[in-house]
Amino acid sequence: MRSLLFTASLLATTLSSVQAAYSLKDSWSGSNFLSNFDFFTASDPTHGFVQYVDASTASSLGLTKVQNGAVIIKADNTTVSSSAGRKSVRITSKKAYTKGLFIFDVNHVPFGCGTWPAMWTVGPDWPNNGEIDIFEGVNKQSTDSMTLHTKQGCTMPSSRNQKGTTVTSNCWVNAPGQSSNQGCGVTNNQATSYGDNLNNAGGGVYVTQWGADGIYIWWFQRSAIPANIKSGAPDTSTWGKPDAAFPLGSSCPNDFFANHNIVVDLTFCGDWAGSVWGSSGCPGSSCNSYVQNNPSAFNDAYWSINSFKVYQ
Structure with a gap:
């Protein structure tokens, strides 16, 4: 009887593990990548010094292309821009998601004075x-x-099981005592998680696990990508502490997050990059003037993306 009970328990555990495993839902790369996105062309909500262009304009100007299998998304780096801002690209996925495992494989990210790149998800x-x-x-x-x-x-709780450093704990965009729209932030402590260091390390993968119990973010540089990500069978239980942990529950209901589109953009100056210009170590007294008049300063202002994969 004990043997039968053990066998039944083992079977139940195995079935539970199978049911909990992630299955690939969407995979975008190369020539099929941009067809899964809409191009945003309205004024920048963050008041950036930027002109977002449509798909045909981006292609004709060389701001989007596939090069050596990777998708390149970049800003104009050849002309002095008009007073409306530097031409750039912002894309939003046509599909929306509630929960899942999101794996973003990047070779290169935009970097430099005046830049404000972001990769994010957002609901309606x-x-x-x-x-x-x-x-x-x-x-x-x-x-x-x-x-x-x-x-x-x-x-968010002040103490969390994460490798990063908590900056703020109130996620409300109008939280008292925090800057407008600051949210609840965590700084990644890995040197290769941003900018030149990321690019010089050959890129890597950003992974976001969004479940009923929380939202967790990992960064793995190219040389440290887990084997189970490479094999297409990601297992978050083997990755150790995330760089950022945002537990959901009584203090932050999980239904505060729903129907998210994936967004990738590159803006300039605006509410953040412009507001800290004076303490940024960047030249000149005006972010807008620098961005407008120094096109070659943005030779490094581009995304190189291998793939986006969504597991659910």
């Missing part, structure tokens, strides 16, 4: 369905900023 009727900033930074920032933005009623 912002901020009521939440925002998850996976990769974000400005100017000469050294490591990645990971942040949640929500409506009122979401806070």
Whole structure:
């Protein structure tokens, strides 16, 4: 009887593990990548010094292309821009997701004075369905900023099982005592998580696990990508502490996050990069003037993306 009970228990555990395993839902790369996105062409909501262009314009200007199998998304780096801002690209996935495992494989990210690149997910009727900033930074920032933005009623515990450093704990975009739209942020402590260090390390993968119990973000540089990610069978239980942990529950309901589209963009100056220009170590007194008049300064302002994969 004991043997039968053990066998039944083992079978149940095995079935549970199988049921909990992630299955590949979507995979975008190479020539099929951009067809899964819409190009944003309205004014920048963050007041950046930028002109977002449509798909045909981006292609004709060489701001989007496939090169050696990777998708290149870049800003104009050849002309002095008009007073409307430097031409660049912002794309939003046509599909929306609630929960899942998101694996973003990048070779190169935009970097340099005036730049404000971001890779994030966001729901409709912002901020009521939440925002998850996976990769974000400005100017000469050294490591990645990971942040949640929500409506009122979401806070994070001061102590969390993560490798990163907590910056703020109230995710509400209008939280008292925090900058407008600051959200609850975590700084990645890995030197290769942003900018030149990331690019010089050959890139890597950003992984976001979004489940009922929380949102967790890992960064793995190219030489440290787990084998189970490479094999297409990701297992988060083998990866150790995430760089950022945002537990969901009584202090932050999981239904604050729903129906997220994936967004990739590169803006300039604006509410963040522009507001800290004076302390950034960048030349000149004006972010807008620098971005407008120094096209070659943006030779490094491009994304090189191998793939985006979504598991559920």
